[in-house]
Amino acid sequence: MEPINEVKVEFLAKSSNEAFARVVAAAFVSQLDPTLEELADVKTAVSEAVTNAIIHGYENKPGYVKMICLLYDNAVEISVIDEGKGIEDIELARQPLYTSKPEMERSGMGFTVMESFMDRVEVFSEVGKGTTVKLFKAFKQHGK
């Protein structure tokens, strides 16, 4: 399956860019004419992934988050990439309610939200090198 379109953006790991990232992803995905609910799913998942990159990847230190969106006929694959500290135990990090930052009142639901709002979530990480989260979602072919 070859992508029909692609966008790459890179932005500072600042919390004010969380809204920017999810709006960019939603605007790009809009080309496939998704439902409002599907769009909300994408925005929410991107928001979780980018927030993780900022809080956990870079721990609020300066750095860049890269987002690559690949559009297919009826699906999207969004990669959120940081070059931060990486995740030691990916399986643990994906557990519902697990958070390494309870003092920040983090709910530990980030990956759970991504998994339930997208069709597939893949996590690649290397300690000291960074993390890539790949979010995949197919859209219902309505109106076609």
Next chain:
Amino acid sequence: MQVKFSNKGTTLIVKVFGELDHHSTEYIKQKIDGELIKSRTKNLVFDFSNVTFMDSSGIGVIMGRFKNIQKLNGKAAIVNVNGQVKRILEMSGILKLIPVYDNLEIAINNLM
């Protein structure tokens, strides 16, 4: 992101406007906690009728405020949530502690 407060008896109503994400959490936490201390609040109601977006950061904010109000032997509730927010609330299990009601009146009656 903006919050507005009103009181009904000993219930503090927190009306949240805009997008509730990690970026807005610090602001909203400080605002609500400041208000909790100064008024004679017992119970807390979050009015989400004007929340246009929420991710899991919102769960942390709600849970944190719930813990604070619990220390004052109070209860909390949420009203007027949209579909996307409801799904996140359900997923988190928070609804076992903090019920969602259709409107403010029902919430306040149930908290009495």
